[in-house]
Amino acid sequence: MRNDNHVVSLIIPTVRRSSIEKTKAALNKQTRPADELVIVLDEERRGAAWARNEGVRRATGDLIAYTDDDCIPPHDWLEQLVRSIDEHDAAGAGGTYKETDPLLDEIRQLQTKKANHHQSAGNTGNIMYKREWLELCERQDGYVFNDSSWAPSGSDWRLVWRLINRGAMLVFV
Numbered sequence: 001m002r003n004d005n006h007v008v009s010l011i012i013p014t015v016r017r018s019s020i021e022k023t024k025a026a027l028n029k030q031t032r033p034a035d036e037l038v039i040v041l042d043e044e045r046r047g048a049a050w051a052r053n054e055g056v057r058r059a060t061g062d063l064i065a066y067t068d069d070d071c072i073p074p075h076d077w078l079e080q081l082v083r084s085i086d087e088h089d090a091a092g093a094g095g096t097y098k099e100t101d102p103l104l105d106e107i108r109q110l111q112t113k114k115a116n117h118h119q120s121a122g123n124t125g126n127i128m129y130k131r132e133w134l135e136l137c138e139r140q141d142g143y144v145f146n147d148s149s150w151a152p153s154g155s156d157w158r159l160v161w162r163l164i165n166r167g168a169m170l171v172f173v
Helices: 020-027 048-058 077-088 102-114 131-141 154-165
Strands: 008-014 036-041 063-066 092-094 127-130 170-172
Touching: 008 020, 008 048, 008 077, 020 036, 036 048, 048 063, 048 131, 048 154, 063 077, 063 131, 077 092, 077 127, 077 170, 127 131, 131 154, 154 170
Parallel strands: 008 036, 008 063, 092 170
Antiparallel strands: 063 127, 092 127
């Protein structure tokens, strides 16, 4: 059910993991479904940042959501992100998630507790941005996600930092 005036494009980078079927099944149960699903297959292993950039190029929505091909979002995931962006007139909204591996989950929860939630909105396994802010980064820096980054998740945090430095408000959900 849609209670908003947005077009939500959901981007999922993948390298053909079988777990994407569980991700898609969870997305089919969303209380606010995506208007467009953009699955970017990275057959040449150029990296998640490349796939996320490619997804933005293909997407048509004014809101761009990201998840990974091994994530299982809760049924109200997109609804919560859209609502948070609208309620706060935010440039983006996102959060953390629960890892299936207990050690990785403990590390993620510690990182989440330490995060400054006024300057963080999660990572690209659980995030949504207004397209206009992503386009601003691309115009000014020449890219959205830096696909020449050496650290696999580094482009996530660098994008957040670049947005905040441009005055964007991000909401931790």
